[in-house]
Amino acid sequence: MAKIMNLDGTQQLDLTRGTVEQAYDRWAPVYDLVFGGVFAKGRQAAIAATNKIGGRVLEVGVGTGISLPLYAPNLRIFGTDISEAMLDKARRRVKELKLKNVEGLAVMDAEKLEFPDNSFDVVMAQYVVTAVPNPEKALDEFARVLRPGGELIILTRVSADTGMRRFIEQKLQPVVRPLGFRTAEFAWSRYAKWLSGAHGIELAERRLIPPLGHFSLVRFRKVDVAKAA
Numbered sequence: 584m585a586k587i588m589n590l591d592g593t594q595q596l597d598l599t600r601g602t603v604e605q606a607y608d609r610w611a612p613v614y615d616l617v618f619g620g621v622f623a624k625g626r627q628a629a630i631a632a633t634n635k636i637g638g639r640v641l642e643v644g645v646g647t648g649i650s651l652p653l654y655a656p657n658l659r660i661f662g663t664d665i666s667e668a669m670l671d672k673a674r675r676r677v678k679e680l681k682l683k684n685v686e687g688l689a690v691m692d693a694e695k696l697e698f699p700d701n702s703f704d705v706v707m708a709q710y711v712v713t714a715v716p717n718p719e720k721a722l723d724e725f726a727r728v729l730r731p732g733g734e735l736i737i738l739t740r741v742s743a744d745t746g747m748r749r750f751i752e753q754k755l756q757p758v759v760r761p762l763g764f765r766t767a768e769f770a771w772s773r774y775a776k777w778l779s780g781a782h783g784i785e786l787a788e789r790r791l792i793p794p795l796g797h798f799s800l801v802r803f804r805k806v807d808v809a810k811a812a
Contacts, residue, residue: 622709622710625792625798628738628792630653630707632736636733636734637655637657638704638705639659639661639702639703640703641705641707642663642707643691643693643706644708644709644714645662645669646664646669647673647676648662648673648674648677648688649676650707651685652676656684659684660685661703662685662687662689663690665690670689674688693721694715703730703733704732704734705729705733706725707736708721710740711737713739723781731807731808732804733805734805735802735805736801736803738799739769741769741771741797774801778803784805784806786801787802788800789801
C-alpha cells in the first residue's frame with residue numbers, strides 16, 4: 584500500500600490508488616448534483632486565473648468535466664482522472680457541448696503523469712491534492728510537466744494546525760476517508776514544506792475560497808531560469 588504522512592510525521596497505510604478510484608467511481612453519478620454548486624465559486628476563480636495565462640492546460644482530476652465549458656475557447660485542454668466512470672461523463676459533456684478545444688481525456692494516475700517534461704503552460708488540480716495517496720509526489724509531477732514560466736493552480740483544502748477546528752477535523756477523518764477525502768492532514772505548513780524543497784517553484788498567490796474559508800486557491804509559478812539569468 585502507498586504511504587501517506589500525518590501532520591505529526593507518522594505514517595498511515597490505508598489510502599491507495601484503488602481506494603480513491605473506487606470512491607470516485609461511486610461519486611460519478613451524483614458528483615455534479617452534490618458538489619457542482621458547493622464548489623462553483625472556487626471553480627470559477629481557478630478557471631479565470633487559467634484563462635488569463637492561456638496556452639495548453641492540463642486539468643488533473645477533471646472528473647465529470649464540469650469545468651470544461653468554462654475554459655476560454657482558445658485554450659487547449661487535456662483532462663485526466665483516476666476514475667473511468669467520471670471520465671465517461673466528461674466525454675459525454677465534451678460531445679454534447681462540442682468542446683473542440685479539449686484535446687483529450689484519459690485515465691491517469693496523478694502521481695505518475697504520462698507526459699514529457701515541460702508539456703503544459705498551466706497545470707490545474709481542483710480538490711485533488713488531498714485525495715491522492717502521496718500528495719507531495721503528485722505536486723512534483725505537476726511541476727515536472729509544467730513549462731518554465733507556467734503556473735500550477737490548485738484548489739485545495741487547508742486544514743488547521745491547532746485548536747478546535749483541528750480537533751473536529753481529526754474526529755471526522757475516519758468518516759470521510761472512505762469517501763475519498765481527508766480532513767486533518769493538510770495544514771498550510773505541509774504545502775510550505777513542499778514548496779521549500781521544490782526546485783524552481785515559487786508561490787504566486789494564495790487566497791481563501793468559499794465555502795467556509797476552509798479552502799484556498801493557490802498559484803505556484805515555475806521559474807524560467809533562462810529569463811531569470
